[in-house]
Amino acid sequence: MKKKDAALYFLVFFIAAIFVKWMFSNQDEEYILLTENKSEHSNSSKKGTKTVAIPKIPEVISYSFHVKPILSDKCYACHGPDEGSREAGLRFDTKDGAYIPLGENKDRFAAKPGDVENSEMIQRIYSQDDHKLMPPPDSNLTLSEYEKGVLKKWIESGAQWDSHWSFKVPVKGALPIVKNVTWGNNEIDKFILKRLEDEELLPSEIASKEKLIRRVSFDLTGLPPTIEETENFIKDTSEKAFEKVVDRLLNSNAYGERMALDWMEVARYADTHGYQDDLERIMWPWRDWVIHAFNKNLPYDEFVKWQLAGDQIDNASLEQIVASGFNRNHKITQEGGVIDEEYRVEYVMDRANTTAKAFMGLTMECARCHDHKYDPISQKEFYGMYSFFNQLKEKGQIDYGEIPEPYVALDQKTIKTELPFVNIPDSITEVKLMVMKDEKGIRKNHLLKRGLYDAPGEEVSYALPNEVLPFSDQYSEDRLGLSQWFFDDQNPLTARVMVNRLWQQMFGAGIVITADDFGNQGALPTHPELLDWLAVTFKEEGWDIKSTLKKIALSATYQQDSKITPELLEKDPENRLLARGSRYKLPAEAIRDNALLASGLLVKKVGGPSVKPYQPKGLWAETTSGVGLTEYIADKGEGLYRRSLYTFWKRTVPPPSMLTFDAASRDFCTVQRQKTSTPLQALVLMNDPQFIEAATIMAIQVLENDSFDEKQKIKTLFRKITSRSPDEIELNKLSTYLNEQRQTEIVKKTESKVTKQSVTIPENIPPKELRAYTALASLLFNLDETITKS
Template identity: 25%
Template sequence: MRVVPLLWVVLSASLVRAEPVDFVRDVQPIFRVHCYSCHGSEKQKSGLRLDIRSELLRGGDNYGPALIAKQAADSPVWQLVTSTDPSTQMPPEGPRLTARQVATLTDWINQGANWPDGADDARLEDKRDHWSFRPLTNPSVPTISIATWPRNTIDQFVMAQLDQAKLHPAPEADRVSWLRRVTLDLTGLPPTPQEVSAFVRDLDPKAYERVVDRLLASPRYGERWAQHWLDVVRYADTHGFEVNTERPHAWPYRDYVIDSLNRDTPYDQFVREQIAGDQLEQDSATGFLITASVLLPGQIGADEPSKRLARQDSLDEIVVNISQSFLGLSVGCARCHDHKFDPVSQQEYYALQAFVAGVEYADRDVRTPAALALKQEEIALKAEIEAINQQLSQLEPLARVETIPGRETSAQLNEETFDPLAVRYVRFTIHDSNHHPTLGLIEPCIDEFEILTDEPTPRNVALASLGTHVSASGSRTSEIHKLEHIHDGMYGNSRSWMSSEAGRGWVQFELPQAERVGKVRWSRDREGKFSDRLPTAFTLEAGPALDQMTTVVSQGVLRAPVNARRNTDRISPVTTRQVRFTIEATNNLEPCLDELEVWDSSGQNIALASAGAQVTSSGDNVTPDRHELRFLNDGVYGNSRSWMSSETGKGWVVVEFPQAKSIERIVWGRDRPGKFADRLPTEYRIEVGDASDEWQLVAGSMDRKPYLPTEMPAAGFSTSGLSPMEVTRANVLMDRKKQLEQQATMAAEGQKAFAGKFRDPDPIHRLHRGDPEQPKEPVVPAVPTVLGTLMLAADAGEPKRRLALADWIASPENPLTARVMVNRIWQGHFGTGIVETASDFGRTGTKPSHPALLDWLAGEFLRQGWSVKSMHRLIVLSATYRQSTQYQEAAAAQDADIRLLWRFPSRRLEAETIRDAMLSVNGQLNLKMGGRGFNLFNQRGGLSGFNPVESFQGDGLRRMIYAHKVRREREAVFGAFDCPDAGQSTARRRESTTPIQALNLFNSQFTIDQSVALADRMKKEAGDDLTAQIRQTYLWMVCREPETDELVEATAVVQQHGLATLCRALYNSNEFLFLP
């Protein structure tokens, strides 16, 4: 700061002052005019407030205390008002303080900065004094006016509020309405006509209780209520952001929530498991920690600041998820500054972050009994796959270290000569062909093939007219392309044979008798009009019998080009102690290898580190825990366990074995799972050597087809260069291998959950303004002091941190946990919680409508052992819940939002319940539970959008909670019904009414399909009688028979338009779509 010129003026003016400075008379007016607009009650820029003495002494975000008594020159507030630096001077705009005002401020500070008690311009509200931060009370049950109305304690608290407002409860709902309400409420499905009939006939006073117990015992209950929780934690099956790639192993967490609710896992245990389930034998439960959107490594900048910011963002999501889900607090504001409303300081926010500083967004192998069984299955399948690989390796062409000679083939005429021999069988095998300019590699074609005898005037003995028989690997037949055209003596594309396989195929000729042959002639199109589909690599075999055929011509037969997944280089057995893999070119960037395998003659991969092999390299581009040299031979496939060279386009690695071994196969890949194809070595050498540093070349890319970036060669085995018999054998093996690989993949998938990985915690610092590049003092794991005193040492281990946090949240002493959960349960039944802001119990949230009832419910929750089902049972059996929806004009005028519950607040069903109910009544609902979700959207490519599926069958008719949830996308039909997109937490779904809802539900293909299915079901159940069909339709859809006028109208509709039209109309009726 530049303060010297003004300092002289200030000191000069100060020397003439003799009387003491009065704060109220002299200083406070200066603050009011020049400072309060930015540092008063409305705003506190940089966290600094000057209208309250304690806040001035506390200071702001950038400094410590803003004022040091008797030391004006050392006081930040004085330095700022005297600065001449435009970037720091205060006030930043408007008139500056005059020299006399600065002198007054200087004298006041130097005289001791006396600020009399009671002189503050504002009262600092105690943020800690808030109802939700106080311990649970044990409210006494109130006395009420209608003592006969309550059915349990809930009703007495509700009635007491109604008494105060001079309101009366609505009459009790009829039995059918209550049954439909409670069945939809607890299971998300409507009751069947049989269930309605049985309940109406059962006049036992315990009938209501039996219904509730039956519904709570149903697996459908967990599916229904899990949706409420998944809304809160923003569960989805994709990662979000622009790329929005699939999160394929998210679903185990969804299944965990469903199962926990069905088992009535005590809520305190439910909390503990979701924070530290890996320590509590519930591996999938920690999926809760990482349900939010996340940037994948490829979406984060390569620079370190970008990585640090992404890490901070991910930790923030975890802290916010924990605090709002379990505690009903929004602590995210404290990432950058002290919370403006709630008693959570910035230091306390980062102390919370320290509890989860070892959590990473990632898949993890789970240890459930089912997963462990799948692990054993996977091991057995992989052993069988490796046995097939051993057999296929014997069919792999030997790598050749010389460049393969060849010549350019001609479309018009090619002659192949060889030493004459007695021939009865000739086979021409095509291994490659030229590429069509737009279609790429397509089926090769030959218009005529001639077999010429070795005599002065050669005869073409291949002609069909001489009795020669021809067969082929396969033929693409049309009017102009037929197998018999290949030896009919006529030329041109219109008289040719075309293979059925792209780039390859074979034809075989059987002569009537043996002939001495030394030459063949063939052409693609002897007329010269066509040059596409031309064979460029082939072998010619000939002999007196099929089992005596030898290769007489080999033209340009190359091994398959490299691919990103798996490449095999088979060599003649050689004994060595070292193998060097040298990369000379890549398709881009620094080369990357996920695994380098060296197989010996006994079928063992001796390159594994576990077998004692050691690896060295030319240099490593290290990303910790992702790209390291040790991953080259760790036996684990995938980009996240790979080696990357430090040089662009080149590099080398050496594998050294404990002792010399006879080797015959090297297998390598860029990314065995096939997700990445960049950084692929396209030119390479493989050498063997010993301690003398002399290397022998044994394989390389010189005998492979060139890599073409426009074509992605398939991984695995290539039949290029094999005889037909070998191709047949290879195809059988590859078909079996494909089946086994699919089974192994399914077994592996079933062992994983997107539930986070845990490592040593990162050091956590308070970050100035939330900026990872401005770390301040370190913090240790601790909770906000307004809620407790938990604090751990800095060296506390990772699982200990999460366990301690989980135990603190799940403690009966925590004032928020039980209150927040019983409020969520209440909201699920009545549409609105006792606290309307279900995830904000802080000072910006709403006050409870029934504070005593909330605390009584929370206390009862604890007394019932944190049983969620017990709370459901209590609520749905209350007289409050059993009220009708009858409208009362006087009550509505006083309490339009029905917060006092003078009637049951009817509401529209959620999107998932509407879809499930439609499928339930028509008998199409697939009740399969668990596992990967069904698709609501077709696969998309790149950054393009997701196209909705329009017609569903099989798994697509499961309950909607099992849909593959795509973040940032809404389902085409039901997304309009306020279905959240998991972009953020949804504590309470809003309920909108829009034209698109009616249009979707009436005109969609889904509704049309389900209406037809429902009509078919009704016809089967009711027979041919039209009236019976209509009555049955009403019973299934709205739990009652039609009124007389409804029956008349419905009959007219069905007679004119069919029963499916009536079903479609009822699907759109309020009676079907709303809770009664």
């Protein structure tokens, strides 16, 4: 393990340990509830052995979808794009390379179309001789019988070649013909149903209205529906009832906040510079712009162009210049003794890598030190892209308190007249925001040998991966030209990558599940024709993000119930075919915001500086050098209850509860979060003061309502937290639990420390009742149903 990785793992473990200790120090025994987190994808062991059937070899072999993934996984390391590691002069990543004559006499061929006997590849993969066998035993790679069969059949059928699927311009083909013509709401459903019919599966029934409005509310706004909103939807029996809900959500301020949440991780946004001392920076006005851009539905091509090159647009407005702050969200060091040029180069690398992953879905960083080993990206092309971000006059190491140049100063008057979407408090007279401003010609662009800042190689020109789309003289050699290249009608990646992430937002996984890798090592699309149809439609409709999300939400595919059957569990355990609704854990921010909204604590103010809700005492001091931001002082009042989007993000010590629920660290661009289920997550829900406080307040609310009997109190808590009504069995179980809590002896004081500070308990509420109902609300916050999108 690298020293850097070891240090990171130690830091995460250390933060988690402090966080758990802090949670328990704030928690009374009567609030500690034991809940069971059940996952539909349980990995429980089973007795006996299971025979795994060999997959059926396709009738028609596609090079791109069947053959290339095998070659990429098992052959490219020695016979791929990287010339430095290529052996025997053989390469399988190009047509000419695969068919080239081999040997001294040039009379042998690795792949000879239609001729299995004389195709060296087939002889080698079936060889019993370890000296001839491919892949060689010492590579620790093996081919399955299915993979061997595919390669053999490919040769037999003529070894037809094709370029990588994602490098071909998407085409909007005809809609599939399906047998069940009565199912489906729009074109999306045709593609999904065709695949289900091919697999002899049936789609699921529509989800209940309560589940449906909760699902779409979280997906489009990151917040649950209120009881009133749910009631209105249930009562609306019109054909367009759900469409009205979708339109309302898309037109709400909360929509922009939800969309901005994902974009913060794409842009690696933080409120500090990072590295050892990790001092504070001001970037929140850029975040306010992102929220504003999503809410006004700025077309995606403009949204990207302004962020990549807003400063280079002719007569650029201040808003467009502010948008270019996207490129300045990377880490910046304040540490003394560092080599300035080394870190400046790292900042340029970060901008290039972020742009490639965010808008191309490619791992271009793999070509920093040598040609990419799996994708057709040369080291020279990597530095051609690097060049677009290399003309900024910036320092590698800044002084304490220094605002990294270039920046724009925004005062109250400027914001009021030109940037009204920026929510600047009256207490702040001016902010200085980092933006882009090139000074072309200040340095030459060189390939860096082995990726080292002090090993310049040949001079390079502005370039991008030729296999994707050549960068010709029709584009200007600057970041504006780069944005033009991204939105050229012949660029095969930009639209695909974005609609895939929108699909991921709505279903939990993209049509390409590796949202960060559309290259040879990435996953194949489960529904390639659908992905292309969505991509072309996205472009045809003017890069309209809201329109794409609405189309997905209104599909019958999206509205299916998530109940899983034994047949679906066996045939499609990960729900890749979408014969049912998606079911997965909500994002960290949505879990916390659900508790805030359900309890009435949520402050819905949009934008402004970041805030500091509850966090373990002393955490910053324990994990810093003793200089800079060493003490975390939690806010009082509304700062405790803003949406999680606005939580202060210290890059070296991110909010621990969010990390526990899989939020990214924001050290680098992230387009896809991990999804885990760990004991620490349950401890957060049971012991985090934010959840204890919300549970206490909800208990007070129902106890103060004299018109409610016990069942009505339970129903109210259940509906507010889960968005649905409990059935009689659930009511009886919860009532029994409530009685058990009433009988529990008081070992400690009723109120936790946080409750004493922030909640006023009416004198007329009996302590036992408060304790019992608080425990009940806490239990409901811990339900799998509460924290899971289902």
